Amino acid sequence: MSPGPDTSDVRARLAVSSAFVAQGLLFTVLLTHLPQFKDRFGLSDGSVTLIIVMVTLIAGVGSLASEALAARSSSRVALRASLALAAAAAAVIGLSTQFGLFVGAFAVYGVALGGVDAASNMQGVAVQHRYGRSVINSFHAAWSAAAIVGALYVALSEHVSLDLGLSVAFAAGVVALIAGGPGAWLLPVTTSALPGVSGEPERDPGFLTRGPLLALGLAMAAYWAVDSGASSWGAIYLTDTLTSTDSVAPLAYGAYQALALVSRLAGDQAVQRVGAVTVVRLGALLGLAGTLVIVAAPEPAFAIAGFALTGLGLAVVPPLCFAAAGARARDRPHADQLVARLNVFNYLGALLGAALIGAIGSGFGMRAGFLLAVLLAGAVLALAAAFAPRPASSSV
Incomplete structure (x- = not known):
């Protein structure tokens, strides 16, 4: 059993929460400023899509780079370095007037994004082990809350006509302050065995050859495919298929994110009461019901309710994937490897979800496109058993 948190563990939890806030804030500020960047450089929709795809692909590389840096030093170093790099890249993105520099800075941001994603979850798993109970959902709730704040901040910036460069630079400055301040409270690496787990450390987690871990990766990819579909095509589905107004259409993703926040705020207590497998099931x-409502919706209000139900149900999947992977590790470096490699499925799912739902929707209508989301929610249900903690004597 874990001895429970001490003062350093509480500070580490605050630091990890701050890192997730920084991550959610900066990502949202850059994403919601894309229309302004589009106007600055005269970009087409296709060019914006290519930039997003580039960042997503490079983020996968950044996740693996974070794994390597954590192995050589610690996830604390990897996270602080990635946050600092993200802040610097974002500042350049906001101030760029040359397109080549703008694209290059976005590529660097992609590396940092993957690094922050991986290392923040490494730290989240480490803090959860120190606490001896589920706390990882609270970190992802911090991300969701920061994303909502970021969107409101950009809306306010546009309302008061704040310069684009200054708007992005302010958000980048917040990230830099978090990297330099609370970042010092992050947990250092430890090679000791994790609570309740015995055995010698393994050099290679063999992620893609282990059935339970591959199942977690597939569940992660399924979630992010649904999430990507909701963010990329939700508003378009409401306007083009359900003939909603432009002012109503954004409520689909807004409802999805708002209920995702509720889900993550309640997720840790739910896990402590009934266990991760039951929570995922x-x-x-709920996600399956929500996606079915989306597909069958006769009018926008029903679709918005479906997106809300989907967010409420599925938002616990990523944090519990990372927690389950960490629970199967024999030592801290091994846990960091598993988290970093599992994180790559994030970007795989995001790419496939946006592409496949869009492709099916273009050919057969967006109702058919969102049928894929129904299948993906069903896949998460089928994979729920992989979220069970392994016995100490079992293999990864």
Whole structure:
């Protein structure tokens, strides 16, 4: 059993929460400023899509780079370095007037994004082990809350006509302050065995050859495919298929994110009461119901309710994927490897979800496109058993 948190663990939890806030804030500020960047450089929709795809692909590389840096030093170093790099890249993005520099800075941001994603979850898993109970959902809730704040901040910036460069630079400055301040409270690496797990450390987690871990990766990819579909095509589905107004259409993703925040705020207590497998199964059932409502919606209000139900159900999947992977590790470096490699499925799912739902929707209509989301929610339900903690004597 874990001895429970001490003062350093509480500070580490605050530091990890701050890192997730920084991550969610900066990502949202850059994403919601894309229309302004589009106007600055005269970009087409296709060019913006290519930039997003580039960042997503490079983020996968950044996740693996974060794994390598954590192995050589610690996830604390990897996270602080990635946050600092993200802040610097974002500042350049906001101030760029040359397109080549703008694209190059976005590529660097992609590396930093993957690094922050991986290292922040490494730290989140480490803090959860120190606490001896589920706390990882609270970190992802911090991300969701920061994303909402970021969107409101950009809306306010546009309302008061704040310069684009200054708007992005302010958000980048917040990230830099978090890297330099609370970042010092992050947990250092430890090679000791994790609570309740015995055995010698393994050099290679063999992620893609281990059935339970591959199942977690597939569940992660399925979630992010649904999430990407909601963010990329939700508003278009409401306007083009359900003939909603432009002012109503954004409520689909807004409802999805708002209920995702509720889900993550309640997720840790739910896990402590009924266990991760039950929470994932119930969440997947809610997600399955939500996606079916989206597909069958006769009018925008029903679709918005479906997106909300989907967010409420499925938002616990990523944090519980990382927690389950960490629970299967024999030592801290091994846990960091598993988290970094699992994180790559984030970007795989995001790419496939946006591309496949869009492709099916273009050919057969967006109702057919969102049928894929129904299948993906069903896949999470089928994979729920992989979220069970392994016995100490079992293999990864």
